[in-house]
Amino acid sequence: MSRYPNQKLFWEKHHKADTHKAxxxxxxxFAREVEELFPPGAxxxxxxxxxxxxASYFAEQGNTITATDFSEAVIRQNQQRYSNRNNxxxxxxxxxxxxxxxxxxxDVVYAHLSLHYFTDSVTRKIVNYIHTVLKPDGLFCFMCKSTDDPLYGKGIQIEKDMFEKEGHIRHFFSETYAKELFNKKFNIQLLESGKEDLYGYPSAYIQVVGRNI
Ligand SMILES: C[S@@+](CC[C@H](N)C(=O)[O-])C[C@H]1O[C@@H](n2cnc3c(N)ncnc32)[C@H](O)[C@@H]1O
Structure with missing residues (x-):
């Protein structure tokens, strides 16, 4: 059993409480920006x-989406809310x-604030899964909290750039780390760092788009 708080329970609790309802x-x-790079009807x-x-925005733009999450609660809510969308x-x-x-x-794998929860070894496995399911030339678009984020270094360190704070685990990405993850798998089309309020909190992010090799 892991010595760190169970992240599935953490997120189920959040989604059952509808904390992201707003x-x-x-x-x-990020979704609006990268959608412009998708091939038509991706x-x-x-x-x-x-x-x-x-996911709903991508579908409105004429793409066909499989949207996933490990929280059964949020997937159930989404299935009810969007039951009339066939794409x-x-x-x-x-x-x-x-x-x-x-x-x-x-054609596209997309991850907004969902790739920064894993150890380095698990992150590398996930990147391999993504590389495999993407078509040749397909796009991998992700945005994560960066090592410039105000929460970086707060709480208990789990491994390099990874901390647990109040039950929440985050792995902060640097540009160097993103480049390393993409090495020999994706050609970088875009790699930017910046600051933005995320869920109402001042945050720092890294956003990356890679083309599958
Ligand atoms: C910060 S939220 C971002 C949600 C959404 N992408 C957005 O931008 O609003 C992180 C999401 O990742 C999901 N998540 C965390 N760990 C996961 C895992 N191992 N597998 C699948 N989903 C996971 C959580 O349930 C949560 O919905």
């Missing part, structure tokens, strides 16, 4: 979709486990 109708800035796999605002499917998936999708099946 954001249901607000796709993220097949998109979203990882850690939460309340589904970005938007929600599915329970723990992204730290091998993906149940065929090789080369998606």
């Amino acid at each position: 954001y249901i109708d607000s796709p993220s800035r 097949t998109v796999l979203e990882l850690g979709c939460g309340v589904g605002a970005d 938007l499917a929600f599915q329970v998936l723990d992204i730290s486990k091998p993906f149940p999708f065929s090789k080369h099946s998606y």
Whole structure:
């Protein structure tokens, strides 16, 4: 058993309490920006979709989305809310486990604030799963909290750039780390760091788009 707080229980509790409800109708800035890079009518796999605002936006733009999250509660809520959309499917998936999708099946894999919860070794496995399910030339778009975030270094250190604070585990990404993860798998199309309020808190992020090799 892990010595760190169980993140599935942590997130189920949040989603059952509807803590992200205020954001249901607000796709993220990152979603709006990267959607412009998608091929028309793209097949998109979203990882850690939460309340589904970005997935819903991608579907409205004419893409076909499989949006996933390991929280059964949030996936159930999304399935009810979006039951009338035939290009938007929600599915329970723990992204730290091998993906149940065929090789080369998606044009885009998208992860907004959902890739920064894992140790280095698990993160590298996830990047491999993504590399496998993406079509050749497919796009991998992600945004994570960066090592410049105000929460960096707070709480108990788990490993390099990874901390647990009040039951929440975060792995902060540097640009160097993102480049290393992409090495020999993705050609970097965009790599930027910046500051933005996320869920109402001043934050620092890194956003990356890579093209599958
Ligand atoms: C900060 S929220 C971001 C949600 C959404 N992408 C957004 O931007 O609003 C992180 C999400 O990742 C999900 N998550 C955390 N660990 C996960 C895992 N191992 N597998 C799948 N989803 C996970 C949580 O349930 C939560 O919905």
